[in-house]
Amino acid sequence: xxxxxxxxxxxxxxxxxxxxxxxxxxxxxxxxxxxxxxxxxxxxxxxxxxxxxxxxxxxxxxxxxxxxxxxxxxxxxxxxxxxxxxxxxxxxxxxxxxxxxxxxxxxxx
Numbered sequence: 001x002x003x004x005x006x007x008x009x010x011x012x013x014x015x016x017x018x019x020x021x022x023x024x025x026x027x028x029x030x031x032x033x034x035x036x037x038x039x040x041x042x043x044x045x046x047x048x049x050x051x052x053x054x055x056x057x058x059x060x061x062x063x064x065x066x067x068x069x070x071x072x073x074x075x076x077x078x079x080x081x082x083x084x085x086x087x088x089x090x091x092x093x094x095x096x097x098x099x100x101x102x103x104x105x106x107x108x109x
Contacts, residue, residue: 016091
């Protein structure tokens with residue numbers, strides 16, 4: 001489990017992470033990408049079927065509820081794309097990377 005996965009999200013305000021800080025945190029969550037604008041991270045995950053994709057969505061929902069930090073989810077037949085940003089800061093915060101690490105710790109990826 002990464003260091004990030006052992007942390008909890010907290011309310012955020014103030015400036016978003018700059019690109020260099022985001023890239024440092026991104027290195028701790030392999031498989032996630034920084035979108036070109038630098039204000040979101042995302043990961044697309046492919047599953048064997050729709051049921052497995054929906055099980056993953058439910059697990060992400062559980063993490064989101066526990067951390068009170070919610071991603072945008074795009075669900076296809078067997079693919080789920082998870083996108084994180086922190087609206088209160090207008091970009092990325094450590095919370096986005098904490099939740100990404102917790103999703104990675106599910107072991108489904």
